[in-house]
Amino acid sequence: MTQPTFESVLSGEGLSELRAAVQRNCDIADAQHAGNYSLCTYLLKMREFYRWERRLxxxxxxxxxxxxxxVSRREQGWEQLEGLxxxxxxxxxxxxxxxxxxxxxxxxxxxxxxxxxGYGRGARPLFFLGALLRREDFDGYRVYVVGEETARDLAAPPAMSRGDLIFVRRESVRRLLFETVEAWQMRGAPADDPLARALRAYGYDAAEPETLERMTDSEVESAVWHEVGEVLAGQRLGPGWQQRVLEVAGSRGEVVARAVRDHLADCLTTLPALLDDGTDGAxxxxxxxxxxxxxxxFPQLRAAYDRWVDGAPLAVLKAQVGPARExxxxxxRRLLDEAPNTWPVEDDQLEALQPDLRVRT
Incomplete structure (x- = not known):
């Protein structure tokens, strides 16, 4: 895929000032929230951020x-922005x-x-500015696929949605894929786990960069479908959902709430799209x-996947989607109606939230 570079489209009075203002807001957000990561995660993110800034x-x-x-210079800069x-x-x-x-x-x-x-986990502000790869208008929502970015923060999630707008960030999808493979290799690269199967199906070869680009293109589409599901989930849950998540920001309740909504979104669009397409790598x-x-x-979904890997038809996975969606x-809706301090959030309570589904052989 040929991507327009930011510099090739940066024209017009005021756009350089805009880029500086967006990056300053990214830095302000980082000054407030970068310390929320564990030390290991923080160092990995800073290493990646350095690579991005230097275009390495x-x-x-x-x-x-x-x-x-x-890193020291960046942290000193953040100190000047704290509280802004x-x-x-x-x-x-x-x-x-x-x-x-x-x-x-x-x-x-x-x-x-x-x-x-927009806002990410823990009510963290998120900003970016980049080159537009494509824009698609669907029934009631718009999808932006973003290429090279010229301003971003430390978090830089691969995709985000707000209202009826969806943003999928190709640079971040590509980075996530590379880091996922890198971490998997550091764990010993098991020969028969889901990631090993995905890499074989995609024909990934670390010595051939174009194979990462092909995988990125496919996973951008998966990210689009998930974010479409997020929009549809938001339509079903209403504006009260975001307020409820903000009430529990930074707690385990937020993690539970986001996981529930992720499953709803995936059952609305991601899984139907992946299973209808039938692309093994995805x-x-x-x-x-x-x-x-x-x-x-949702351990039942993984159990169905394991049955498919063992030779069961794809229908064993498809059978999970409709009931799980409901x-x-x-x-x-239960989480919306109940006070967060009554939610089941501890490990020994989570079974109460699992679907009562059987994996059909």
Whole structure:
């Protein structure tokens, strides 16, 4: 896929100032939230952030002293920004609220650029500015697929949705794939787990960068389907859901709530799309990422996947989707109706949230 670079589309008075303002807001968000990561996660993210800022390929060896000096300078910069709120974005004579992405994107459309703003886990502000790869309008929602980014924060999630807008960030999808494979190799690269199956199905070869690009293109589509599911889930749950998540931000209740909504979104669109398409690589990669709270809440889905791997027809997985969709919608509505301090959030309580499904052979 040929991607437009940011520099190739950066034209028009005020866009350089916009880029600086967006990056400053990203830095303000990082100043407030970068310390929430564990030390190991923080160092890995900073290493990746350094690579992004320097535009270094994944294959490039990093100089530890240079990275360490860069981290120190970045942290000193954050200290100067602590306590500040994200500032207005300049576009010509106008100043836009940093969360008014609709107004900003109307101005950026002629330049082939896209701006995103929202909130992530723990009510963390998220911002980015990048080159638009494509825009698709569907029934009631719009999808932006973003290429090269010129401003971003430390978090940089691969996809995000807000209202009826969906953003899928190709750079972050590609980075996630590389880091997932890298971590898997450091664990010993098991020969027969979901990720090993996904890499074989995709024909991935670390010595051939184009195989990572092909895998990225496929997983961008999976990310699009998940975010479409997020929009549809939001329509079913209403605006009260986001308020409820903000009430439990930073707690295990937030982790549970987000996992429930993820399952609802996946049962609405992601799993039907993956299973109808029948692409083995994408299906295996989905289950390679079915971890953490999502795995704890839906062990029946993994059991169905294992049956399929052992030779059962794909129908064994498809049979889970419809009943699970209704189940997760009911669970999400239950969480909306109940006080968060009554939610089952401990490991020994989570079975109460699992669907009562049987894996058919």
């Amino acid at each position: 390929p994944f294959s490039a060896a990093l100089n530890h002293q240079e990275v360490g000096d860069w 709120s994200p500032g207005a974005l300049p576009l010509g004579a106008a100043r836009h609220d940093p969360f008014d992405q609709d107004a900003v994107n109307r101005r950026l459309d002629p330049h082939g650029l896209v701006y995103g703003a 299906i295996h990669f989905y289950f390679a990422n079915l971890t953490g709270m999502r795995a704890l809440l 189940h997760w919608l009911a669970v999400a």
